[in-house]
Amino acid sequence: MNAYLNYLIFLAFLGAVVPGKAQEYGRGSKAKATATATTTTHTKALVIGTSGAAARDAILFSGYLEHVAQVPVEQLITLSGKTAKAAQIYTALKKLTDSIQEGDQVYFYFSGTSVYSDFLGTPESLLLAADFKAEEPLLSSTGIVRLSDILNLLGKASAEGASIQCILDTNKADDPLVFQQTAKRNMQTIQTRTQNYTCFLATGPEGTSYNSASNSLGVFTHNLVLGLMGAADTNADDRITYSELDDYLYTQVQQQTGKQQQPVCPSLPGETIRVLPPGARAQALKLAQQENAKALFKTLVH
Numbered sequence: 001m002n003a004y005l006n007y008l009i010f011l012a013f014l015g016a017v018v019p020g021k022a023q024e025y026g027r028g029s030k031a032k033a034t035a036t037a038t039t040t041t042h043t044k045a046l047v048i049g050t051s052g053a054a055a056r057d058a059i060l061f062s063g064y065l066e067h068v069a070q071v072p073v074e075q076l077i078t079l080s081g082k083t084a085k086a087a088q089i090y091t092a093l094k095k096l097t098d099s100i101q102e103g104d105q106v107y108f109y110f111s112g113t114s115v116y117s118d119f120l121g122t123p124e125s126l127l128l129a130a131d132f133k134a135e136e137p138l139l140s141s142t143g144i145v146r147l148s149d150i151l152n153l154l155g156k157a158s159a160e161g162a163s164i165q166c167i168l169d170t171n172k173a174d175d176p177l178v179f180q181q182t183a184k185r186n187m188q189t190i191q192t193r194t195q196n197y198t199c200f201l202a203t204g205p206e207g208t209s210y211n212s213a214s215n216s217l218g219v220f221t222h223n224l225v226l227g228l229m230g231a232a233d234t235n236a237d238d239r240i241t242y243s244e245l246d247d248y249l250y251t252q253v254q255q256q257t258g259k260q261q262q263p264v265c266p267s268l269p270g271e272t273i274r275v276l277p278p279g280a281r282a283q284a285l286k287l288a289q290q291e292n293a294k295a296l297f298k299t300l301v302h
Contacts, residue, residue: 045071045075047078050081050113058080059078060225060297084129097156103163105163106154109167111218113128114126125147126146127146127170128144163197164197166200169218169220202221202261204264225296230282234247238275240276242272243269283299
């Protein structure tokens with residue numbers, strides 16, 4: 001089965017595209033507010049990491065969702081390494097979106113590589129799954145997933161009253177020009193599809209996405225997890241706002257990559273992304289001081 005056939009099969013159960021007003025992302029930009037986790041009925045997630053550092057990123061974020069965000073195991077789908085094949089991703093995505101109800105809090109996370117291509121005659125951002133083979137033409141490969149397919153389904157769920165958080169940590173491509181085109185296309189796709197939900201990107205079109213030399217994790221995902229755990233609570237009021245998380249990610253990622261990577265976050269001034277339990281901030285700050293991620297993994301991955 002090639003990518004074109006996978007795509008046609010997916011169209012058979014893909015709902016209508018939900019139109020959305022273009023939305024600005026980046027430091028100081030505005031995005032539409034979504035419900036916080038404290039006002040939702042159920043929390044659900046699909047976490048994907050394709051290989052190597054990307055698979056470790058996914059395992060770490062999945063551990064955060066299970067042990068910190070308290071996503072029930074039965075509502076948490078994790079595909080990492082060899083299990084993150086295109087067919088499995090589409091199947092898991094449909095399973096997730098079919099189960100979403102009004103008021104649900106939903107996370108979609110992808111770590112891996114994305115490429116820009118003229119797919120079926122239309123410029124597209126394609127996510128490369130674990131079964132992607134570089135030696136095969138894109139249209140002949142079974143290992144690609146269209147970013148627009150994902151955003152269409154998440155947008156449909158959002159329009160029906162769910163609160164969606166989409167996180168993309170796409171790795172640096174070998175060709176800088178290809179990466180820049182891909183990142184720009186990711187931004188354009190998200191800006192036209194995400195009126196009712198929030199998206200976080202590891203980097204904008206002018207940057208590159210790096211893995212840490214000390215812990216073999218994506219710099220973005222590592223700091224995103226620490227920030228959500230409490231390190232981003234700069235005023236120590238036991239709640240993390242989107243603005244605080246934006247500032248924390250920008251500062252940490254810029255410092256750790258020599259200002260070569262600038263994450264893209266929704267800016268929702270005053271909106272709370274997470275309320276912290278007592279002691280969470282202190283624990284997160286302690287973990288953030290570690291030179292590697294062993295203590296963080298021990299805390300989150302059981």
